[in-house]
Amino acid sequence: MDRDYRLFARIVDLGSLSAAGRELGLSPAAASKRLAALEASLGARLIHRTTRRLTTTEAGRIFHEDVRAILAAMEAAEARVAGRAEAPSGLLRIAAPTSFGRLHVAPHLPAFLERHPAVKVALLLDDGFTDLLAERVDVALRITATAPGSGLTARLLAPNRRVLCAAPAYLERHGLPSSLRDLAGHRLLAASNQTPWRLESAKARRTLDVDSHLLTNSSEVVRELALAGVGIALRSTWDVGHELASGALRRILPDWQGARDVGIYAVHARAEPLPAALRSWLAHLEALYAPAPPWER
Known part of the structure; x- marks a missing residue:
């Protein structure tokens, strides 16, 4: 059989x-x-x-x-x-969102490949949810709040903290909002697949419909527009942590942030045991992101 x-x-x-x-x-x-x-x-x-x-x-x-x-x-x-020790080897196909893959996956591949020279990596960057089976992907990094799907398992690597932010130039021209209600009078920026905004504070949760000032399907375009002073965006700290620290972006309405149920997950097919290359890559990521991911340190 x-x-x-x-x-x-x-x-x-x-x-x-x-x-x-x-x-x-x-x-x-x-x-x-x-x-x-x-x-x-x-x-x-x-x-x-x-x-x-x-x-x-x-x-x-x-x-x-x-x-x-x-x-x-x-x-x-x-x-x-047979007494064989399973060493990581072969092709490992990794999928990740475009921005996250560029900023937080690609820079960590050299150390992984140096440690496991028999492994070859194919990195696929796409802002959609890759079909692991159809694309023969071994592991996908997903930023999501939804279940991974039938036959798949997901392990949480890190929380995905999202904050409202804008460039100082924008706030100088349009003023600093003091409440969520004030956002109705501001230019908001969001990719087409990232609305409505689900926000929460210590005391409340709100869903905010967003009529983006500019229409785009690219999260990276939204980031660049926010930096250029075009409007207010809801961005992940892994994406704009450096800009917040440098002052290129300012956090606004600090009592509010994106819904906390969204996380950064490694999603792969259920298998016991996992292939050695995949097991080693997951351990590599967990070492990078624990106890807190680099962008939150």
């Missing part, structure tokens, strides 16, 4: 039945027959096949997650029995 599981996993990973068959020494006809037998034994269609592409069904997507975990556990068990 494990041979059928390996075949199914490689079909999904490679997106091709014939390529998976070649890798495992099977003809396309034999690979197709084995896949059909697996589907029959499970009583469920796992893959939609057309002349152009293969896609997993919902049952196939869930089964693929489970199969990956099963195969990883089998390989680890075989290594332990």
Whole structure:
């Protein structure tokens, strides 16, 4: 049965039945027959096949997650029995939001790669939520308050503290707001996927609809506009901590901040044990961010 599981996993990973068959020494006809037998034994269609592409069904997507975990556990068990020490190696695919990846992932890769020379890293930066299985990503760093999804697990790396801020030049021209109500008379800046603002103080929570002074889908553009004195933004301290410390930005309404349920998570497929390269990368991040992340020290 494990041979059928390996075949199914490689079909999904490679997106091709014939390529998976070649890798495992099977003809396309034999690979197709084995896949059909697996589907029959499970009583469920796992893959939609057309002349152009293969896609997993919902049952196939869930089964693929489970199969990956099963195969990883089998390989680890075989290594332990054979007395092999598992050293981090191979390709590690990491996804991260664009700004966070540039500021807080890329600078820490050299030390990780120096420590683990047999590991090769592919860093994918995208402000959307990467589909880990479809993109064959090993771990995604996500800034979110939502659950990671079926078959995935998330470990909290650090809180994501967000503050209201503006450049001194803007505040000189437009004045300093003294309450949330005052924000209605100010120029607010927000990316299209970052509204409404969920704010909270020690005593209350508010949801603020934001009509951004400039429309953009880029969080980095919002940051640059705030620095240029265009308006008020709600920014993460990992993004503007240096500017707040230098005075390039000033925090306003300090009793309020972004909702505290948003955190910075490492999201990956459930597997026991985790591949050595992924386990080492997670340990590397946790050492960097504990007991407090660098931007909060």
